[in-house]
Amino acid sequence: MKELDPVGVEEWRKDAYNRHGTFQVPGPNFLWSIDGHLKLQAYGIEIYAGIDGYARYVPWIYVGVSGRTATSILKQYLEAIESGSFNMPFAIRSDHGTETVLIANAHWQLHQANRPNIPFKDIYFYGTSTLNQRIESWWQRLSRGQTKKWRNFFHTLGQEGYFDGSDADIIAILAVFIPILRFEVLNWVHLWNIHTIRKQKSRPGIIDGKPFMNYFHPTSSNPSAKDCAQHINPEVFHQLKQDVADYGMLTYTISKELNSKLN
Numbered sequence: 001m002k003e004l005d006p007v008g009v010e011e012w013r014k015d016a017y018n019r020h021g022t023f024q025v026p027g028p029n030f031l032w033s034i035d036g037h038l039k040l041q042a043y044g045i046e047i048y049a050g051i052d053g054y055a056r057y058v059p060w061i062y063v064g065v066s067g068r069t070a071t072s073i074l075k076q077y078l079e080a081i082e083s084g085s086f087n088m089p090f091a092i093r094s095d096h097g098t099e100t101v102l103i104a105n106a107h108w109q110l111h112q113a114n115r116p117n118i119p120f121k122d123i124y125f126y127g128t129s130t131l132n133q134r135i136e137s138w139w140q141r142l143s144r145g146q147t148k149k150w151r152n153f154f155h156t157l158g159q160e161g162y163f164d165g166s167d168a169d170i171i172a173i174l175a176v177f178i179p180i181l182r183f184e185v186l187n188w189v190h191l192w193n194i195h196t197i198r199k200q201k202s203r204p205g206i207i208d209g210k211p212f213m214n215y216f217h218p219t220s221s222n223p224s225a226k227d228c229a230q231h232i233n234p235e236v237f238h239q240l241k242q243d244v245a246d247y248g249m250l251t252y253t254i255s256k257e258l259n260s261k262l263n
Contacts, residue, residue, distance in 0.1 A: 027222075028055045028215045029229035033127075034077075036067045036099070039147050042172040043154045043163070045178055047147070047185070048076060051134050052089070054207060057195065057215035058138070063182040065174065066082035067099075068074070074102040075244045078237070086237065087229035093125040093132055094166055100126075106240050116214050129205040137190075145215040146188050150181055 001008070025031050031053035038046055046067030050060035060080035066072040081088050092107055094100045104124050111118050154173070157163040163173070192211065199208040207214055209221040218225035 016115045022112050023201070025054045025228075027218050027225040027228050028052050028057070029087065029089045029227055031093055032060070033058070033093045033132050034073075034100075034103075035094060035132055035135040035139070037139050037142065037147065038067065039143060039151055039156070040133070040181075042165065043173050045181065047142075047188075048073060049135065049138070050077075050080065050092075050136050052211075053093075053134050055211050055214035055218070056134065056138070056207075057193055057211035058189050059215070060185065061179070063185050065178075068097070069100040070099050071244055071247045073099045074106055074240075075247055077103045077106065079242050081232065081237070082241075084229075086232050086234070088228055088232055090228045091123050091125060093127065095128060095132060109240065110232050110236055111117055111230070113236045114230065128129060141192070142185070142188070145192075146181075146185050150177075192207070 028133065032050045033053055034048070034050040036046060036048045040047070044065055046065060048060075048062045048067040049058060051058050059105075060076065062072075062076045062194060064072075065151070088107070088110055092103070094104075103130075104120075107124055108118075111123050137248050161167045165255075193215075194210055194212050196210055197206065197208050200206045207222060207225075213220050214225075218227055
């Protein structure tokens with residue numbers, strides 16, 4: 001297209017950039033963008049994550065076999081809250097997927113315990129995946145840094161006759177490769193959380209510095225920033241956790257030892 005219509009391509013690029021606009025929030029934990037990454041779904045592996053809209057810190061990452069079920073997403077969210085000193089973000093943004101129904105309701109219940117009359121629309125934002133800018137942009141980076149090479153590797157296994165998509169082959173993939181993939185993805189996330197974001201003259205709304213510092217020490221790079229984390233009601237949280245206590249995620253969820261690297 002660059003050769004056939006260079007002017008048209010350049011106009012499209014400018015229009016695509018302008019559509020993104022400026023993404024600004026007052027501080028960490030005001031908004032988490034959440035979504036699933038299903039590029040390895042054909043091989044039985046699903047990834048789900050949440051990224052902070054201000055700091056671009058990733059407090060939540062799941063690598064396993066259940067990234068599209070409502071119960072799994074809810075349990076992941078509750079575990080992310082628990083590992084974050086029982087604080088929750090003010091708002092969450094996701095697409096309209098059926099897997100978000102329970103987490104949306106749970107997030108609203110936790111808010112209602114503090115402010116009974118708070119409207120749902122104030123604390124949970126639905127939209128298309130393409131407009132969920134923070135997480136979509138991060139998926140591209142994760143793909144370049146990790147999942148693309150795995151997708152190519154598994155595709156090569158199929159081409160050479162070592163993988164045909166059968167249950168037996170998927171079980172073998174999970175047993176052999178998911179512990180390795182999980183370890184590599186988690187370490188990549190750890191490096192992401194401590195890497196340096198440079199200033200961008202064309203996008204003054206971008207917060208520079210390290211995601212870790214911008215999340216846990218927001219005023220270090222922006223004196224006007226404030227942590228918007230919300231304290232949870234322990235009774236409501238306990239009840240929500242009890243509701244999913246019997247849901248088994250232990251086999252292919254990230255261990256607490258590895259998860260501690262995120263903090």
